[in-house]
Amino acid sequence: MKNGLQKGMSLSFKVICIAFILFHLYTAYFGVVQGNGQKTIHLGFILLVCYLQDIFNSEKGKIERITAVIFLALGLSSVIYVTVNYLDLQARSGIVYTIDKVFGVLLILSILDATRRTMGKALVIVVSVFILFGFTGPFWPGFLEHTGLTFKNFINLTYLTTDGIFGAALYTSSLYIVLFVTLGALMEVSGVGDYITDVATAVFGKYRGGPAKVAVIASGFFGSISGSAVANVIGTGTFTIPLMKKTGYESETAAAVEAAASTGGQFTPPVMGATAFLIAERLAVPYFDLVKAAAIPAILYYASLLLSVDIYAQKNGLQGIKKEDVPKIRPLLRRFYLLLPLVFLVYILAVTGKTVARAGLYTILLTLVIVMLDKKCRLTLEKLVKICVNAAKSAVPVAVACAMAGIISGVVMGTGVGYRLSSALIDVSGGQPLILLVLTMLVSLIMGMGIPTISAYLVLAILVAPALTQMGFSGLASHLFIFYFGCISVITPPVALASYAGAGIAGCSPTKAGTRAFRLAICAFILPYLFVYNESLLWQGAWYNILWSALSALVGVYCLACGQEGFFYNWKLLVWERALLIVGALALIVPGVVTDVIGFALLIGVFVFHKLIRRDPPYIAPRSPAAT
Numbered sequence: 001m002k003n004g005l006q007k008g009m010s011l012s013f014k015v016i017c018i019a020f021i022l023f024h025l026y027t028a029y030f031g032v033v034q035g036n037g038q039k040t041i042h043l044g045f046i047l048l049v050c051y052l053q054d055i056f057n058s059e060k061g062k063i064e065r066i067t068a069v070i071f072l073a074l075g076l077s078s079v080i081y082v083t084v085n086y087l088d089l090q091a092r093s094g095i096v097y098t099i100d101k102v103f104g105v106l107l108i109l110s111i112l113d114a115t116r117r118t119m120g121k122a123l124v125i126v127v128s129v130f131i132l133f134g135f136t137g138p139f140w141p142g143f144l145e146h147t148g149l150t151f152k153n154f155i156n157l158t159y160l161t162t163d164g165i166f167g168a169a170l171y172t173s174s175l176y177i178v179l180f181v182t183l184g185a186l187m188e189v190s191g192v193g194d195y196i197t198d199v200a201t202a203v204f205g206k207y208r209g210g211p212a213k214v215a216v217i218a219s220g221f222f223g224s225i226s227g228s229a230v231a232n233v234i235g236t237g238t239f240t241i242p243l244m245k246k247t248g249y250e251s252e253t254a255a256a257v258e259a260a261a262s263t264g265g266q267f268t269p270p271v272m273g274a275t276a277f278l279i280a281e282r283l284a285v286p287y288f289d290l291v292k293a294a295a296i297p298a299i300l301y302y303a304s305l306l307l308s309v310d311i312y313a314q315k316n317g318l319q320g321i322k323k324e325d326v327p328k329i330r331p332l333l334r335r336f337y338l339l340l341p342l343v344f345l346v347y348i349l350a351v352t353g354k355t356v357a358r359a360g361l362y363t364i365l366l367t368l369v370i371v372m373l374d375k376k377c378r379l380t381l382e383k384l385v386k387i388c389v390n391a392a393k394s395a396v397p398v399a400v401a402c403a404m405a406g407i408i409s410g411v412v413m414g415t416g417v418g419y420r421l422s423s424a425l426i427d428v429s430g431g432q433p434l435i436l437l438v439l440t441m442l443v444s445l446i447m448g449m450g451i452p453t454i455s456a457y458l459v460l461a462i463l464v465a466p467a468l469t470q471m472g473f474s475g476l477a478s479h480l481f482i483f484y485f486g487c488i489s490v491i492t493p494p495v496a497l498a499s500y501a502g503a504g505i506a507g508c509s510p511t512k513a514g515t516r517a518f519r520l521a522i523c524a525f526i527l528p529y530l531f532v533y534n535e536s537l538l539w540q541g542a543w544y545n546i547l548w549s550a551l552s553a554l555v556g557v558y559c560l561a562c563g564q565e566g567f568f569y570n571w572k573l574l575v576w577e578r579a580l581l582i583v584g585a586l587a588l589i590v591p592g593v594v595t596d597v598i599g600f601a602l603l604i605g606v607f608v609f610h611k612l613i614r615r616d617p618p619y620i621a622p623r624s625p626a627a628t
Contacts, residue, residue: 009056014385016052017392020045024178028361032175035090039166040083042174046399047075049392050114067113075110078103082159082166089160096152096160104159111165111403118397123455127404134411143420149411157410164410168281169402169458176277178395179360183341184271185391186364187222188235189383190371195338196221197239201321202329209313210320211247212254215240216261216305220298223265224272229453229490229498232262234505241505248318252509255502256516259491260305263498263521266453266487267480268298270346275454277356278402279479282461287356288349293476293538296550297484297527300537300557304523307561315567335374341367398454405458412462422467433471437481437529440464444482448489449497456486468532476540477532484528491517519564523557526589534591549591552599556588559603571610580606 023041032038051072054060060068081103082089089100108131116124133140137148149157158164187193197218204213215236223232237258244254266272269291276294280287312318320326345363348354354362371377379387412418429436443464447456460482468478490498496514503513531537536549562568563582573581584602587595 013049013052013056014389016045016048017389018385020049020392020395021178021182021388024174024182025361025364028175028179028357035086036162036166037083037086038174039170040079040086042178042399043165043170043403044076044079044083045392046396047072047079047110047114050118050396050400051075053393054117068117071110071113074106075114078107078110078159082107094156096156100160101151101155104155107159107165108407111400111407114396114400115404118400119452119455123401123404123452126459127407130408130411133417134415137415143424144417146415146417149414153414154410157414158407161410163406163413165403165406167406167409169278169405169409170399172278172281173395173399173402176356176360177398178391179357179364180271180277181394181398182387182391183360183364183367185387185394186367186371187341189387189390190367190379191377192338192341192367192371193222193235195332195335195377197236198327199332199339202327202332205321205326206323207320209247209249209309209318210326211240211243212249212257212309212313213306215244215258216302216309219258219261220265220268220302223262224268224270229259229263229266229487230501232265233258233498233501236262237502237505241502243321245506247321248316250508251506252503252512252516253312255499255506255508255513256520257305257309258505259496259498259502259513259517260520261302262502263488263491263517264298264301264305264524267294267484268302269294270342270349275457275483278454278458279461279483280356283475283479285476288346290476291346291349293540294480296537296539296546296553297480297531300527300550300553301521301524303554304557304561305520307558308520308565311561311565311567315565315572335376337370338374338377340370397452401452401455401458404455405462408459409462418463418466421463422470425464425467426470431471433473434529436467436471437532440468440482441485441528444485445489445492448486449492453483453486453490456489457483460486473532474535476538477535480538481528481532484524488521488524491521493518522564523560526560526586530589530591536591552591552596553589555603556585556599559585559588559599568606569610573606577606577609 023045027033027038033041051068054068055065055072057065081099112124112127115127131154133144134149134154135151137146140146159166162168197214200214200217200221201210204210204217207213218240219232219236222236223229237255241254241258244257245251249257266275269276272291272294276290277287280290283290341363344366345359348359348362349356368379371379425436425439429439444456444460447460457479461479464482465475465478468481469475473481490496491514493499493511493514496510496517499514499517500510502517503510506513527537530553534549535541536545537553539546559581562573563578563580563585566573566578568577568581580602584599584606586599587602588599
């Protein structure tokens, strides 16, 4: 009887997940449900998937399961109310009845609890502080003081209008993000992700430091689709970290390489972990323009990682994977068609002008056809169900974060604190753009440490980005600036979640792994400052300026890698030489004729000093015992 009940619950959960995905595929082709319907149905499904996971999970405590039933009923009833009465609520336009207040409170409580279950307490605390702030305006000091929201205004803003929970963020989640989460689940379950790892291993595995290079490439590709640095570390790291250790890498370095590589996937085109859709929606720019702008910084970041692991391997005598363990390239090339969906996605967005929703839908359909043609990736009914379940589960934290951001947005709009905070940041910075950028970086890193990247971005886009645009930076550069630092917060000590995940697999100190990952990813801490001052690195302006800025920055990235590893060309470097190369790196990365001349002069100077003045012989590293 008990087994039969569990099977029935499992089946009903799968049916709901399938219905959830089919709904979004249907609306992607035939058009969204009018009014608030698309967003309310989307949120209803999200609450169902979120709470049913706990209700049907026998490992959860009795209290957790009972409260899940209660909050699910509260949330669904509130969603149904606002869906059924949409036209009436629209006609009333600001008139709030008691029943509206009741259902508004019930939905907010349900979303807060769903957030606690899916993302922990940090975001719940943040949003609760904002709600408290909205009602206690007269008691706050300085620029934070305001008249305070009435209960009626609060419910109207957060529940009944499109400025709150059912705002642009949730709309983006319902229209675009679910589709690309589904695409990621499809690639993961079908085995396309494993194919990408095999290709990276076949191409880079046999060279020095091969496993680390495999980790960089594979994690970068798959991280763009998965959107979660921690999940990416766990997914690809279970293969790459033991392989790195086997070929001689220290445990801390292996964990750091995987963490740094997985983190960069979130700002790597074409998908950028789904946050790209939110940025494009807020800026009202074509999605492909945003992807194009993010391309050069992503290339520079991964170039810095590849160069760092190559130099580290050269310095420490680390070899590649044994030839017999490297996948054969010819069989993999025969399956090159598995990469066509990503190429098709870029093509359909850049050339055909299709909407993002249609592009996502067509890419999913193409991927389904392609994997069915491949024996190793061919889908069964069981795999199709698993894709829907995984996609639905992955969509929950994103949608919940979007709903929470809507609550914050409603409070910010109602109190006017957004404008005052921007003015305060400008005042604190003394009107100095660089100081404002540093303050913004610190706020972004702190926010990103406690809550997922997408949540951090949504909050910062409301509160901090306006200050940057008021100071004269473009909207594109400002939003990418806060987004990048929100991403790399997961490898920023002391709360470096991606590094901790890598350390768990590697069996090493999380603190040492986090510190090493921070050093490896140092380029990511510099790039945002550069593209806000020179948008050539965001693919803006004349082609020759873009090309020169990218090439000089690439040489600068090489100097930076040499400086931090203490190894250049064939020689070990002294401390002062490392300092010179780091200065030269910064000079080359910063666009400008004078800085480029300084950078190249320092690079050539160090080379000449070793080659012609000291005439140092090439450094021969001891061969790693693990690689022999």
